[in-house]
Amino acid sequence: MGAKLMPSYAWSALSVAVVVIFWQMASTWLVDPMFLPAPLAVLNGAGQMLAEGTLTQSILVSMMRILSGWFLGSAIAIPIGLAVGVSPVARHLVDPFIHFFRFVPAIALVTLFIIWFGVGEMSKIILIAYATAFIVMVNTASGVSSISQDKLNAARCLGANERQVFFKVMIPASLPSIYVGMRLALASSFLVIAAAEMLAADAGLGYIIWTSRLYFQVDWMFAAIIALGLLGFATDRLWRLLGRTLLKRYLRGVTGY
Amino acid sequence: MPAVVFDKVGMAYPGQKAGSELILADLSVAVAQGEFFVLVGPSGSGKSTLLKIVAGTEKQTEGRVLANGETIAGPDRRRGMVFQSIEEPLFQWLTVAENIGFGPSVAGKPRAECLEMAQRYVDLVGLRGHEQKFPHELSGGMKQRVQIARTLAAQPELILFDEPFAALDALTRRVLQKELTRIWRETGCTMVYVTHDIREAVLLGQRVAVMSRGPRANITRIYDIDLPYPRDDLDSRFADAVKAIEGDIEREAASQWEQN
Ligand SMILES: Nc1ncnc2c1ncn2[C@@H]1O[C@H](COP(=O)(O)OP(=O)(O)OP(=O)(O)O)[C@@H](O)[C@H]1O
Ligand SMILES: [Mg+2]
Numbered sequence: 001m002g003a004k005l006m007p008s009y010a011w012s013a014l015s016v017a018v019v020v021i022f023w024q025m026a027s028t029w030l031v032d033p034m035f036l037p038a039p040l041a042v043l044n045g046a047g048q049m050l051a052e053g054t055l056t057q058s059i060l061v062s063m064m065r066i067l068s069g070w071f072l073g074s075a076i077a078i079p080i081g082l083a084v085g086v087s088p089v090a091r092h093l094v095d096p097f098i099h100f101f102r103f104v105p106a107i108a109l110v111t112l113f114i115i116w117f118g119v120g121e122m123s124k125i126i127l128i129a130y131a132t133a134f135i136v137m138v139n140t141a142s143g144v145s146s147i148s149q150d151k152l153n154a155a156r157c158l159g160a161n162e163r164q165v166f167f168k169v170m171i172p173a174s175l176p177s178i179y180v181g182m183r184l185a186l187a188s189s190f191l192v193i194a195a196a197e198m199l200a201a202d203a204g205l206g207y208i209i210w211t212s213r214l215y216f217q218v219d220w221m222f223a224a225i226i227a228l229g230l231l232g233f234a235t236d237r238l239w240r241l242l243g244r245t246l247l248k249r250y251l252r253g254v255t256g257y
Numbered sequence: 258m259p260a261v262v263f264d265k266v267g268m269a270y271p272g273q274k275a276g277s278e279l280i281l282a283d284l285s286v287a288v289a290q291g292e293f294f295v296l297v298g299p300s301g302s303g304k305s306t307l308l309k310i311v312a313g314t315e316k317q318t319e320g321r322v323l324a325n326g327e328t329i330a331g332p333d334r335r336r337g338m339v340f341q342s343i344e345e346p347l348f349q350w351l352t353v354a355e356n357i358g359f360g361p362s363v364a365g366k367p368r369a370e371c372l373e374m375a376q377r378y379v380d381l382v383g384l385r386g387h388e389q390k391f392p393h394e395l396s397g398g399m400k401q402r403v404q405i406a407r408t409l410a411a412q413p414e415l416i417l418f419d420e421p422f423a424a425l426d427a428l429t430r431r432v433l434q435k436e437l438t439r440i441w442r443e444t445g446c447t448m449v450y451v452t453h454d455i456r457e458a459v460l461l462g463q464r465v466a467v468m469s470r471g472p473r474a475n476i477t478r479i480y481d482i483d484l485p486y487p488r489d490d491l492d493s494r495f496a497d498a499v500k501a502i503e504g505d506i507e508r509e510a511a512s513q514w515e516q517n
Binding site: 148150151153154155156157158159160161164168169172173175249250252 | 312313314331332333334336337338340342345346347348349350351359360363364391393404407408411
């Protein structure tokens with residue numbers, strides 16, 4: 001490549017701008033704006049909801065649910081994943097459940113969880129914890145079991161006992177897999193929250209998307225969809241930033257993209 | 258008392274098919290305190306297996322293995338190991354100094370003392386100036402220096418080497434071979450060194466043991482290399498020793514062909 005034409009983020013800004021312009025043109029000339037509201041109309045709708053306070057409130061509510069469920073799910077999954085990776089007995093005990101529930105999508109459990117845990121926050125947080133847990137568990141376990149025997153034996157031959165091998169070698173060596181697992185789980189959390197809030201909620205971005213249909217406010221719908229995407233984008237970037245700064249020495253090689 | 262004694266040792270891995278033949282069979286040998294003992298032999302004969310038994314990461318199925326007169330119960334910092342793999346054994350999230358200080362740190366020494374000890378071994382293996390680097394910032398030769406320094410910092414009495422320089426280029430290998438001789442003489446550690454390179458074996462070892470092809474591998478012959486250190490590979494006695502061992506290994510390989 002020759003000299004840089006412009007900074008790398010400028011390319012991204014350019015491509016976003018081009019898409020928005022096409023969108024504006026499409027809704028002006030090609031599609032009925034009832035179905036595809038123009039970017040400006042969406043911005044306007046977002047402004048309305050901001051003024052009423054519904055958008056901010058929904059964002060906060062959805063984010064609370066996502067983050068609580070995500071942390072809860074990870075907090076449960078990481079120890080189990082570590083145990084499964086370390087101990088063949090734990091592995092044989094837990095394996096059937098992991099590989100069964102891994103294929104039961106959280107969305108299939110929305111109604112069941114509402115019956116069990118009510119329409120309140122609990123059912124949504126548990127749902128997201130569920131969606132998170134199996135992804136994080138599988139990643140953690142596979143991270144632990146892929147640590148090379150040479151690395152573990154090196155620690156043992158340097159005098160580490162099994163407890164030290166676990167805390168000083170296994171955990172740091174599996175952090176990249178845990179980190180990547182949590183990043184993947186974050187994306188599924190967004191997927192699940194949208195579905196859960198459509199079925200039973202009185203607030204949240206999924207709720208806005210679902211109810212705007214009643215008033216035929218497609219611009220609100222778009223505003224909520226875009227908010228969801230932006231929030232996901234921002235959380236993912238924050239997670240990556242954490243990986244590139246505080247946890248940098250552990251995560252070299254997995255924070256590239 | 259010898260540093261290591263193998264007494265009629267037989268070995269089969271737990272994962273092996275039942276009824277399949279032993280990898281090592283009826284193997285007896287003793288390594289003296291402070292000796293530089295080199296093991297050569299065909300691929301797959303069980304050289305790494307022998308080292309793992311001494312390290313305590315594998316257990317023999319027959320016979321006795323003693324280190325300093327005691328049965329080997331498991332890995333121990335008194336028996337260090339330098340691995341062939343360049344990437345895997347190092348802790349990639351620790352700096353050079355922290356990697357080298359790992360042994361003292363798991364022994365419960367305070368951090369300042371660990372780093373002080375690390376510095377001593379950093380200097381010994383010629384890594385001064387690289388203390389704060391991470392393994393991925395080092396060349397292959399430097400990584401093996403870290404492994405050696407890290408092993409030394411745990412204060413072992415004996416160090417096992419499994420083809421530590423096999424993956425390095427010829428020039429780096431030569432430099433490290435020279436330094437290893439120096440380190441051995443400075444520390445007085447017993448060294449058990451596995452290699453495929455007969456020149457290297459004669460350059461380093463006081464005794465060079467030749468293993469037969471497996472299964473049921475054994476040590477067929479032990480050569481005393483009675484040459485002063487540092488050794489000169491242009492010396493005619495050096496060349497004679499290399500030739501003798503090479504001939505031995507070729508005969509071993511040929512006998513295998515005839516059997517098949
Ligand atoms: N974990 C294991 N389980 C079962 N068999 C093994 C295991 N490790 C090694 N073996 C077998 O034991 C034999 C000896 O292997 P070993 O690695 O000790 O040979 P080696 O002499 O070090 O060979 P090389 O020179 O190629 O490194 C081989 O036949 C190998 O297949
Ligand atoms: Mg080997």
